[in-house]
Amino acid sequence: MPTLWLNGDFKVGRAAFRDLPVTSAQSHVTYSNMVWHLTDLVVTRPEGSATLDHWTDSRTQDYYWRIHSGIDVKVIQPLLEAREQRVLDRFRIHDATRH
Numbered sequence: 001m002p003t004l005w006l007n008g009d010f011k012v013g014r015a016a017f018r019d020l021p022v023t024s025a026q027s028h029v030t031y032s033n034m035v036w037h038l039t040d041l042v043v044t045r046p047e048g049s050a051t052l053d054h055w056t057d058s059r060t061q062d063y064y065w066r067i068h069s070g071i072d073v074k075v076i077q078p079l080l081e082a083r084e085q086r087v088l089d090r091f092r093i094h095d096a097t098r099h
Contacts, residue, residue, distance in 0.1 A: 006031040018079050021045070034058040047071055 011026040027041035034057065041052040050069030057063070077085045 002034055004031060004034075020076065020078055045071060045075065047075075 007028075007030050009026070009028045011024070013024055015022055015025060023044045023046060025041065025043045027038040030037045030039070035055055036058070037055040039053060041054060043050045043052065048069070048071045050067060050071050052068075053064075053066040055064050074088050077088055080088070
């Protein structure tokens, strides 16, 4: 796999990732030097959408997420371990249009 190189994109309708449902998702995706990179992942749910940038190094298991979203971050709790879920209790999303 160290010499494998992929470049493409995907677009799906209703789907789920680890039991977290989405209305749609789309992104460009590359794989090179054992690193996955989703450069412009857009995920849509009934309560809004999120734009993400993600990479994962398959060798080291290091990863990075950049997330721009108005969706309540707590929707990702099912993806996390119990200890990690407690961290989300510290986050609050406020609607900037309301005062």
